[in-house]
Amino acid sequence: MEFEAFTASALADYLGGIADVRARLFEDDAPADLDIAEVGDGNLNYVYIVTNAKAREHSVVVKQAPPFLRLVGKNWPLSCQRMDHEVAALRRFGALCPQHVPCVYHADEKRFLVVMQHLASHRILRQGLMDGVSYPLFAQHMANYLAHTLFHGSDLFLAPDIKKQAMSASVNIELCRITEDLVFTFPYEDHSSNVYSAALPASAIARLRSYEPLRCAAADMKWAFMNHAETLLHGDLHTGSIMVNARETYVIDPEFAFYGPMGFDIGALIANLLLAYFSRDYHGRVDGGDPRAYQEWLLEQAVTIWNGFSATFLTLWREHESRSGKRFIGTAETRVGEAYRAHFMRRLLADTLGFAGCKMIRRIVGMAKVAEITRIPDAQLRAQIEVRCLRCAEALLVQRAALTDIEQVTLLARETLLDKSSFS
Amino acid sequence: MEFEAFTASALADYLGGIADVRARLFEDDAPADLDIAEVGDGNLNYVYIVTNAKAREHSVVVKQAPPFLRLVGKNWPLSCQRMDHEVAALRRFGALCPQHVPCVYHADEKRFLVVMQHLASHRILRQGLMDGVSYPLFAQHMANYLAHTLFHGSDLFLAPDIKKQAMSASVNIELCRITEDLVFTFPYEDHSSNVYSAALPASAIARLRSYEPLRCAAADMKWAFMNHAETLLHGDLHTGSIMVNARETYVIDPEFAFYGPMGFDIGALIANLLLAYFSRDYHGRVDGGDPRAYQEWLLEQAVTIWNGFSATFLTLWREHESRSGKRFIGTAETRVGEAYRAHFMRRLLADTLGFAGCKMIRRIVGMAKVAEITRIPDAQLRAQIEVRCLRCAEALLVQRAALTDIEQVTLLARETLLDKSSFS
Numbered sequence: 121m122e123f124e125a126f127t128a129s130a131l132a133d134y135l136g137g138i139a140d141v142r143a144r145l146f147e148d149d150a151p152a153d154l155d156i157a158e159v160g161d162g163n164l165n166y167v168y169i170v171t172n173a174k175a176r177e178h179s180v181v182v183k184q185a186p187p188f189l190r191l192v193g194k195n196w197p198l199s200c201q202r203m204d205h206e207v208a209a210l211r212r213f214g215a216l217c218p219q220h221v222p223c224v225y226h227a228d229e230k231r232f233l234v235v236m237q238h239l240a241s242h243r244i245l246r247q248g249l250m251d252g253v254s255y256p257l258f259a260q261h262m263a264n265y266l267a268h269t270l271f272h273g274s275d276l277f278l279a280p281d282i283k284k285q286a287m288s289a290s291v292n293i294e295l296c297r298i299t300e301d302l303v304f305t306f307p308y309e310d311h312s313s314n315v316y317s318a319a320l321p322a323s324a325i326a327r328l329r330s331y332e333p334l335r336c337a338a339a340d341m342k343w344a345f346m347n348h349a350e351t352l353l354h355g356d357l358h359t360g361s362i363m364v365n366a367r368e369t370y371v372i373d374p375e376f377a378f379y380g381p382m383g384f385d386i387g388a389l390i391a392n393l394l395l396a397y398f399s400r401d402y403h404g405r406v407d408g409g410d411p412r413a414y415q416e417w418l419l420e421q422a423v424t425i426w427n428g429f430s431a432t433f434l435t436l437w438r439e440h441e442s443r444s445g446k447r448f449i450g451t452a453e454t455r456v457g458e459a460y461r462a463h464f465m466r467r468l469l470a471d472t473l474g475f476a477g478c479k480m481i482r483r484i485v486g487m488a489k490v491a492e493i494t495r496i497p498d499a500q501l502r503a504q505i506e507v508r509c510l511r512c513a514e515a516l517l518v519q520r521a522a523l524t525d526i527e528q529v530t531l532l533a534r535e536t537l538l539d540k541s542s543f544s
Numbered sequence: 545m546e547f548e549a550f551t552a553s554a555l556a557d558y559l560g561g562i563a564d565v566r567a568r569l570f571e572d573d574a575p576a577d578l579d580i581a582e583v584g585d586g587n588l589n590y591v592y593i594v595t596n597a598k599a600r601e602h603s604v605v606v607k608q609a610p611p612f613l614r615l616v617g618k619n620w621p622l623s624c625q626r627m628d629h630e631v632a633a634l635r636r637f638g639a640l641c642p643q644h645v646p647c648v649y650h651a652d653e654k655r656f657l658v659v660m661q662h663l664a665s666h667r668i669l670r671q672g673l674m675d676g677v678s679y680p681l682f683a684q685h686m687a688n689y690l691a692h693t694l695f696h697g698s699d700l701f702l703a704p705d706i707k708k709q710a711m712s713a714s715v716n717i718e719l720c721r722i723t724e725d726l727v728f729t730f731p732y733e734d735h736s737s738n739v740y741s742a743a744l745p746a747s748a749i750a751r752l753r754s755y756e757p758l759r760c761a762a763a764d765m766k767w768a769f770m771n772h773a774e775t776l777l778h779g780d781l782h783t784g785s786i787m788v789n790a791r792e793t794y795v796i797d798p799e800f801a802f803y804g805p806m807g808f809d810i811g812a813l814i815a816n817l818l819l820a821y822f823s824r825d826y827h828g829r830v831d832g833g834d835p836r837a838y839q840e841w842l843l844e845q846a847v848t849i850w851n852g853f854s855a856t857f858l859t860l861w862r863e864h865e866s867r868s869g870k871r872f873i874g875t876a877e878t879r880v881g882e883a884y885r886a887h888f889m890r891r892l893l894a895d896t897l898g899f900a901g902c903k904m905i906r907r908i909v910g911m912a913k914v915a916e917i918t919r920i921p922d923a924q925l926r927a928q929i930e931v932r933c934l935r936c937a938e939a940l941l942v943q944r945a946a947l948t949d950i951e952q953v954t955l956l957a958r959e960t961l962l963d964k965s966s967f968s
Contacts, residue, residue, distance in 0.1 A: 275767070275770050275771065280717065280720065280721055280724060280770065281717045281721070283770075284715050284717050284720070285715075285717075287715075288712045288715050291708050291709075291711075291712050293704065293705045293708050293709075296704065296708070297704055297705070300704060305873075305874040306874065308873065308874045308876070309874040309875045309876075310875065311874075311875075329876065329877075329880075330876075330877060330880060332879070332880055332883040332884075335873055335876060335880050335883070335884060336883055336884050336887045338873070339872065339873040339884050339887075339888075340887075340891075342872070342873070343699070343872075343888075346699050346704065346707075347699065347772050347773055347774050348771050348772055348773075349771055349772075349773050350771050448763065448766070448767075449729075449732065449759055449762070449763040449766070450729040450730065450732045450733040450735075451733045451734065451735075452732070452733075452753065452754075452759060453753075453754060455756070456753075456754060456756055456759050459756040459759070459760060460756075460759060460760050460763050463760045463763075463764075464763075464767075467764075
């Protein structure tokens with residue numbers, strides 16, 4: 121079947137034929153006109169907000185994956201399987217954390233389409249951070265989301281057979297390939313897809329290619345990404361995949377979901393907070409303001425996310441072992457069990473920081489940028505901020521095993537911010 | 545279909561109906577009487593040697609997996625899928641290393657049966673080592689086998705999509721579960737399946753359960769075994785899975801094959817050489833002999849296996865990247881690429897030694913023993929040797945990241961052999 125994007129009237133007809141969707145859109149199942157707005161970013165998918173024209177509090181989001189890269193067109197084929205991964209992950213994560221995952225009303229495997237909750241009063245976190253908004257609950261929400269999703273997909277919770285079946289079912293070749301290339305490989309090469317801002321010193325780029333400890337660390341993280349099937353990940357958990365308001369936090373767009381290393385999701389989030397932190401030196405001064413208070417707030421969020429994640433993850437782990445009477449390490453005195461838990465979390469923090477470093481570097485020199493960096497109009501200031509991001513990322517990667525708590529990371533970030541030198 | 549073991553005549557009829565098997569058994573396809581001997585160890589499978597009674601150079605091995613644990617009977621069900629894993633692994637490893645893997649003549653999925661090359665002039669390596677036989681080529685053969693099998697299943701060689709498909713196809717829930725329990729969990733618990741020899745000091749057993757660095761290290765290895773899907777492993781590569789003579793070396797019985805950490809196969813082999821090394825203090829003195837020369841030969845084999853494996857693995861890696869023009873880490877100066885290779889091999893040696901430690905410990909205190917230990921009749925001497933095995937294993941596990949070359953392991957083994965103290 122040749123793929124054709126819906127016309128508005130065809131989409132309205134389609135949605136009207138699905139009882140679960142009608143129940144969301146119409147009052148008492150009474151037909152009404154629908155306003156349909158296409159709001160996708162035009163890269164991969166078609167995304168529509170569908171609203172009852174007479175009762176605008178009734179709305180849904182429709183997301184459809186065409187069998188090609190929308191940005192390029194039918195000449196760049198892309199499997200629609202990504203919608204299966206997204207729907208499966210939304211359902212799994214939604215079952216674990218209903219308060220942080222949009223509700224799925226309807227999924228159509230043949231049309232590569234999902235109808236889900238419209239987050240009408242939320243905005244993309246990245247935009248909020250650029251505007252300097254403080255969300256009082258977001259960090260604790262994300263700590264909770266990460267602890268529940270990462271723990272419950274792993275061998276610490278699932279029976280070995282169930283976990284292996286879940287792992288096998290989540291193999292996501294196409295989208296993992298994008299990450300393997302764009303996050304872990306191309307940024308360290310002289311690759312045609314890289315985009316360097318004009319004033320970024322050549323020495324900073326050379327260092328990414330030639331500094332052995334950094335290349336070894338980045339390759340370690342690539343190896344872990346490709347081999348360490350620890351839990352079901354979101355797989356693309358940057359601040360553009362999170363929607364927030366003062367009360368609520370939702371994680372969207374898990375089409376990159378697969379069984380991978382736990383630190384990858386946490387690291388993606390911390391990386392994006394650090395990018396917001398360093399770029400704040402521009403955005404925080406636009407109106408003659410002082411960026412420092414918000415920068416400290418951003419670091420506090422990283423601390424709250426790691427420490428909150430760690431505390432909740434450990435609680436889930438202890439409670440599960442206490443309830444089931446089975447320990448991952450086998451029966452042991454409490455002291456021994458706790459020693460392993462502490463050991464496990466140190467290793468997980470090191471992984472997290474390594475992935476955070478890779479995620480920062482790809483946003484500076486790789487193809488896909490982030491708005492908080494690209495919107496800095498002053499080329500010199502942008503390059504200075506980019507150099508700081510690269511320096512911090514390098515330290516996270518190379519020193520990841522030595523950074524034994526998240527406070528060390530905040531010290532590192534503050535020191536890097538004060539460093540006025542550039543690569544020479 | 546209810547499973548019934550073949551009668552000799554039914555098996556002869558069955559084999560006579562398969563052209564590829566007839567070609568092996570009969571000269572000019574002329575029917576002849578077959579001698580059929582059941583030679584299985586009675587634990588899991590039925591194994592038959594089938595020989596042309598008139599031309600005994602014509603023979604095959606038939607291995608059949610009943611849908612239960614043969615040792616116990618039909619009340620202990622076990623999936624026959626293990627034969628699918630064994631056949632797939634024999635074919636894959638056979639394609640990579642035909643000189644070290646028995647040839648598959650015929651596989652019957654419905655009967656859970658494989659007909660393969662009869663290694664008529666070879667014996668089980670464990671038996672040969674107990675008799676003090678030196679095999680001049682075995683270590684180099686195993687180095688070669690390990691390098692080719694471990695390299696060619698990994699992301700260093702396979703395209704990411706092919707590797708992920710191979711990984712998913714090799715999920716081996718039932719037999720991995722056996723390893724997860726019997727190697728990585730039960731030996732550290734007060735578990736009913738453990739078997740302790742009479743004179744083993746209580747302090748040695750207590751240490752396995754309570755010494756935190758050891759428990760953390762063993763749990764790390766369990767985590768790696770369950771999560772690190774690096775390459776297609778044999779999965780049970782002890783010296784009972786290797787058949788040798790002075791000229792040839794074959795690896796048999798890969799029914800535990802799955803995608804796991806590379807160090808697991810190498811570690812299993814090194815562990816069994818170390819068990820042979822420590823137990824040599826008994827077997828080498830049986831006829832009033834001096835065990836030391838053969839003990840040194842055993843350590844030399846471990847050195848040759850690791851160093852030979854490492855050299856061949858690196859050569860395969862360099863040649864593949866040179867041929868394909870693609871590097872795992874991305875394009876880089878040779879110096880940088882070599883730095884990563886050295887880094888990768890250090891990490892792999894650490895993994896290898898950690899797995900070796902676990903494999904030694906399970907053979908001392910776990911359910912499944914090895915003959916070189918159980919056949920020591922003197923309870924005190926046996927316990928002394930067992931304590932040395934446990935001490936060496938603990939050091940391998942806890943110090944694995946600090947043992948940066950295989951010679952350090954031989955020094956450790958020699959020191960442990962000289963240590964006359966026992967746990968107190």
